[in-house]
Amino acid sequence: MASFLKSASRIPPAYFVFAALLATLWLTKPQLMNLNVMGIFIRQVAPLGILVLGQMLVMRVRSIDLSGAGVLLLINYLIASGLLGDMPLTLIIILSLAIGCAVGLFNGYLVAMRRVSAVIATLAVTVIITGFVQFLASGKPPGNMPELMNDIYKMKLGPIPLPVIVWTVLTMTMAVFLSRFVYGRFVMAVGENPTASHFSGVPVERTVLVAHVLAGFFAGVAAIVQSASVAVGSLRLGLEMPIDAVAATILGGVVFGRGDGGVWGPFFGVMCFALLFVVMTSFGVPEPGKQIARGLIILLAAVFYGLNTRKS
């Protein structure tokens, strides 16, 4: 029994939570349980899911990235404000990815080379970008998103929405990248023990730097998908996204330095969020309640892993 419990506690909480939420929906709102409705729920969390791919990577090398909020806001504003003029879509996408990578490189430099606390560094980056964007917009909401982006966002392949496919393909690529390439081993080694990795010849700093650049890249992709999902630009994109990304990652069994949940654990962590917001909305939980749920999820998931890794 004890060994069964021990092996059960290795399974990421995301799978249990997902099953529980699915059962709750099945019992209380059976009319929602069809492929079309579910597709729309899951499409809503596609930006979060893409952001989680980067968050997972940096958390596996014992870092964290809260700058996603800033990247999202900046790209959202740039596209909606018309500052880019009549730039073709491909150029907008390239520019967004470049912004994401640049912010990631900056984070990575601060965290890996200057050894700045990752929370402080990435939070400060978000504060700086947010202040700057709000200054540019002088508090007024920006204009409309290009219609073309929204049209692409609404496309479907069979019953599955395009953003969900993009998210799944990126997740698969990430899984292959981490399991088949040397970099994946580096990530695992640095997460397990940075000092031992350093003396074994693993380029610790470079591994962390690259993880942050990739996280910035995924934040750029998430920003494009998020911008496509709304008709109008917004200045009210807050810290919720990166915090939800942290929560989903921990739910999915990836905590600082440990990647038990692999790539698919966090994937299901995000799916939990898709269902969680539906369940909470259908039960009439107000916005502050969601705030509390957000905090409780991170705390409980972290406690779950904290107890598992406690020194005996």
Next chain:
Amino acid sequence: MSTSKTHNLPGTKPNRWLGKNSRQGNWWAALLLIVTTVLILLATTDDFATPQNANNLLAQAMPLIIVAIGQMIVIVLAGMDLSVGSVMSLTTAILALDGSPLVLIPLVFLAAVLIGIVNGVAIVRLNVHPIIATLSMQFIVLGIAQILRPVAGGSVPDLVVSLVTGSVFGVPAPVFWAIFVVALGWKILHGSRFGLYLFAIGGGVASGQDDTAHNFGLKDGRSIIIAYVFSALFAALAGTFIAGRIASGDPGVGSQFALDSITAVAIGGTQLSGGVGGLHGSILGAVLMALLANGMNLAGLSAFLQGAIKGVILLLVVAMQSRKKMGL
């Protein structure tokens, strides 16, 4: 305290107040910046050296000074408390409830003690990283504050308002607040056995051995939990001050204070990696932040841009601190 000695590398001279191995950190850099800022403001603006502005300045700086002292107590032991801002918001929300101040004020501090204990127990007993524990607590507490008071409003008991805006023999109340919190902070950090434990625990973590203090027989777990209770209590005190000033409840009032207090503490020479720092440094840091905000206001800078500039300052200060550990 008099028997305590700082540990130094071989060949370096111990110096408790100045220099590279000071346990107090580089607090004089903040002092230098304050003097420079004051001189610049005196030279460039006419409104700076007015009694009106001095009053404003003290009232502006006071909440940050109070939170920074609490923040410093946990930073010295290599922790961090991101939930202080939400505790301040919750405090104003509770004080703006209907009820007697004799019930509401104890309730505020009871809530703070509870939040501190949950933070501390999660970190010490349940092995959660301090940043993650207090980050999640930030959202939980903010949610509770928003339930109590969805939008800014309500009214705070007159007792609280007069405690903050009143004056005794012509001396404005904030002066007494300042004396009280500084004396309390000094006693906790530099005048008690508990304070010495804090530096011992943090110094151990900073040198790479997380359990040094534990191995020397300190009750480190208990001290850490008490430290988080103190930081929540100081946040509640700051929240009470703000509630008295705005005379209403506001769930958004504390949102800036978590990062601002960390910036103030770091500017004051306290190392975020633990074990190094002085109370006077954190107070100077908080005063400097208030002076900068005051100066930017006088210069008519956009509030949004001020936020960005504060972020740049935070980044610069933490990037200049060296530490061994990489990551969180």
